Amino acid sequence: xxxxxxxxxxxxxxxxxxxxxxxxQFDDELLxxxxxxxxxxxSYQAPVWLVGMEEGMDGGGSGVFFNEIKGRLDAWxxxxxxxxxxxxGYHHAIGKADLFTEDAKIQRTWRQLISLLLGYEGRASVxxxxxxxxxxxxxxRTTVAESSLLELFPRPSPGIKDWYYQxxxxxxxxxxxxxxxxxxxxxxxxxxxxxxEKHRPKLVVFYGTTYRGYWGKIAGHKFERGGxxxxxxx
Numbered sequence: 001x002x003x004x005x006x007x008x009x010x011x012x013x014x015x016x017x018x019x020x021x022x023x024x025q026f027d028d029e030l031l032x033x034x035x036x037x038x039x040x041x042x043s044y045q046a047p048v049w050l051v052g053m054e055e056g057m058d059g060g061g062s063g064v065f066f067n068e069i070k071g072r073l074d075a076w077x078x079x080x081x082x083x084x085x086x087x088x089g090y091h092h093a094i095g096k097a098d099l100f101t102e103d104a105k106i107q108r109t110w111r112q113l114i115s116l117l118l119g120y121e122g123r124a125s126v127x128x129x130x131x132x133x134x135x136x137x138x139x140x141r142t143t144v145a146e147s148s149l150l151e152l153f154p155r156p157s158p159g160i161k162d163w164y165y166q167x168x169x170x171x172x173x174x175x176x177x178x179x180x181x182x183x184x185x186x187x188x189x190x191x192x193x194x195x196x197e198k199h200r201p202k203l204v205v206f207y208g209t210t211y212r213g214y215w216g217k218i219a220g221h222k223f224e225r226g227g228x229x230x231x232x233x234x
Contacts, residue, residue: 024066035154041087041140042148047202049148053211055156065164087140100136
């Protein structure tokens with residue numbers, strides 16, 4: 001039977017690019033569980049929480065995307081479906097141990113976050129070796145409650161303009177990024193607010209200006225360029 005391309009609102013070139021892999025489907029029950037229960041890395045006992053919009057990942061097309069996400073889901077299930085994972089242990093489980101070797105490449109986003117953390121500790125200057133050491137040993141560890149690396153939305157993507165889940169899941173909210181954000185936004189915001197109120201970290205850093213409106217709802221303040229202004233608590 002012909003595929004109803006219009007039902008997914010997929011551009012023709014994108015459709016033909018990803019069509020060969022549409023027979024690869026996620027375990028939607030596991031994917032739903034992951035979306036509701038996984039919030040990132042580290043410990044809620046950490047004094048500093050870093051909150052981003054979602055994890056990034058390499059591109060490479062639908063097949064590469066499917067294999068990486070499936071690997072992440074399987075590892076999360078096998079490791080006990082933890083709300084917060086150990087950054088190093090989890091990345092070893094999904095085949096990305098090279099981020100934590102002695103001569104590891106410093107991950108681009110983590111570099112900025114780690115520099116902030118080291119500055120918060122009082123470092124006057126931050127070297128690449130200091131950043132690499134923090135990435136290897138201290139960032140997002142469950143065994144070292146120093147920093148938590150949290151995500152507002154749970155599903156990794158190569159970029160905010162990319163949305164490949166629709167080709168590998170039958171879940172209606174995954175038909176588009178907009179539907180996905182709408183389906184999880186209120187729940188995830190509420191959960192993070194409750195965790196902040198319960199654990200009272202010394203510092204919560206939200207990064208990524210695209211989602212400034214979400215950060216305001218979590219914090220109960222309206223974030224604008226240059227500072228924070230009072231606003232009605234959401």
